[in-house]
Amino acid sequence: xxxxxxxxxxxxxxxxxxxxxxxxxxxxxxxxxxxxxxxxxxxxxxxxxxxxxxxxxxxxxxxxxxxxxxxxxxxxxxxxxxxxxxxxxxxxxxxxxxxxxxxxxxxxxxxxxxxxxxxxxxxxxxxxxxxxxxxxxxxxxxxxxxxxxxxxxxxxxxxxxxxxxxxxxxxxxxxxxxxxxxxxxxxxxxxxxxxxxxxxxxxxxxxxxxxxxxxxxxxxxxxxxxxxxxxxxxxxxxxxxxxxxxxxxxxxxxxxxxxxxxxxxxxxxxxxxxxxxxxxxxxxxxxxxxxxxxxxxxxxxxxxxxxxxxxxxxxxxxxxxxxxxxxxxxxxxxxxxxxxxxxx
Ligand code: NDP
Numbered sequence: 001x002x003x004x005x006x007x008x009x010x011x012x013x014x015x016x017x018x019x020x021x022x023x024x025x026x027x028x029x030x031x032x033x034x035x036x037x038x039x040x041x042x043x044x045x046x047x048x049x050x051x052x053x054x055x056x057x058x059x060x061x062x063x064x065x066x067x068x069x070x071x072x073x074x075x076x077x078x079x080x081x082x083x084x085x086x087x088x089x090x091x092x093x094x095x096x097x098x099x100x101x102x103x104x105x106x107x108x109x110x111x112x113x114x115x116x117x118x119x120x121x122x123x124x125x126x127x128x129x130x131x132x133x134x135x136x137x138x139x140x141x142x143x144x145x146x147x148x149x150x151x152x153x154x155x156x157x158x159x160x161x162x163x164x165x166x167x168x169x170x171x172x173x174x175x176x177x178x179x180x181x182x183x184x185x186x187x188x189x190x191x192x193x194x195x196x197x198x199x200x201x202x203x204x205x206x207x208x209x210x211x212x213x214x215x216x217x218x219x220x221x222x223x224x225x226x227x228x229x230x231x232x233x234x235x236x237x238x239x240x241x242x243x244x245x246x247x248x249x250x251x252x253x254x255x256x257x258x259x260x261x262x263x264x265x266x267x268x269x270x271x272x273x274x275x276x277x278x279x280x281x282x283x284x285x286x287x288x289x290x291x292x293x294x295x296x297x298x299x300x301x302x303x304x305x306x307x308x309x310x311x312x313x314x315x316x317x318x319x320x321x322x323x324x325x326x327x328x329x330x331x332x333x334x335x336x337x338x339x340x341x342x343x344x
Contacts, residue, residue: 012322033104034079041072042126043337048255067096089114119304127336128310129300136165138287149174152218157227159186161336166225178214182331211239228253234266248281311335
């Protein structure tokens with residue numbers, strides 16, 4: 001699963017190329033490392049930002065001609081290291097999107113022991129109980145703190161991996177949620193399955209009008225969980241309550257811009273001053289040491305008991321990985337996107 005530095009929307013066979021090489025799994029030289037059989041990986045919008053080559057980003061840029069990497073799970077097939085033995089399952093921060101990987105001893109620093117979570121599938125381990133669930137939970141705890149029942153929250157990208165978790169955490173705290181997503185089907189899911197007070201399709205709705213109506217009773221909307229940036233961020237700032245809090249999680253509306261000037265930045269930032277808003281960005285990995293124990297105590301059990309619902313978009317086989325990655329940006333994904341490799 002390789003790529004050239006793309007512009008615009010990712011495209012199968014252009015942005016990335018799937019290929020095959022001969023590998024003698026029983027004899028390939030491991031040079032003191034391990035051979036893994038890869039089981040599954042997560043696909044995340046932020047991977048698009050790592051295809052930009054020169055930007056200063058928290059994860060290093062991908063290299064043209066080298067495999068794209070993602071968070072995933074693998075089984076140790078052969079090992080020349082004491083720490084790992086055949087059959088061990090490891091969670092890998094930088095799993096190459098390939099079926100088999102030879103890893104040097106040094107590069108296994110990103111391997112962690114896989115601790116299965118009772119009652120949860122491995123795709124949920126990679127999503128709601130994994131990085132995207134942690135993103136939602138930990139950023140709310142750290143940036144907003146205790147959610148106040150009766151307050152209002154706007155959530156964008158609300159039917160996606162992070163968004164659906166945010167929506168449910170907020171609703172369980174008694175916060176009234178207005179959510180946006182890019183299709184009528186997702187709007188229906190948000191209203192009927194996740195029970196948000198109001199949802200709208202941002203591709204067809206007048207979102208300034210939606211937000212103004214929703215925030216009328218709280219003198220504006222108290223919180224904004226921002227997965228997308230752009231015009232919806234601008235609309236929130238217009239409709240924010242005094243002392244409103246913006247959790248700056250992502251800016252997907254700009255990830256595929258052909259030119260920097262194509263990214264929409266709010267033109268009303270002075271309202272951050274006049275309404276005394278807090279706008280804080282974050283990278284989830286910074287929160288792990290502080291919040292992991294509480295996250296594990298609270299969220300996986302609720303997932304296992306069905307108290308938090310998850311919608312998942314699982315692709316079977318590496319052949320579908322490129323399409324699944326592209327669909328993240330066309331809005332055709334339905335919930336958390338993962339790929340299960342063919343390990344039969
Ligand atoms: P999702 O599961 O939400 O998938 C992406 C979704 O984004 C698509 O399905 C689509 O849904 C929506 N989308 C795509 N293009 C646009 C656009 N131009 N404008 C508005 N919406 C768009 O992804 P995640 O939940 O994994 O990620 C959500 C956000 O959180 C991303 O911005 C990501 O980068 C960020 N993130 C940040 C982290 C951090 O540490 N700060 C960690 C993890 C994620 P729709 O049909 O609604 O348009």
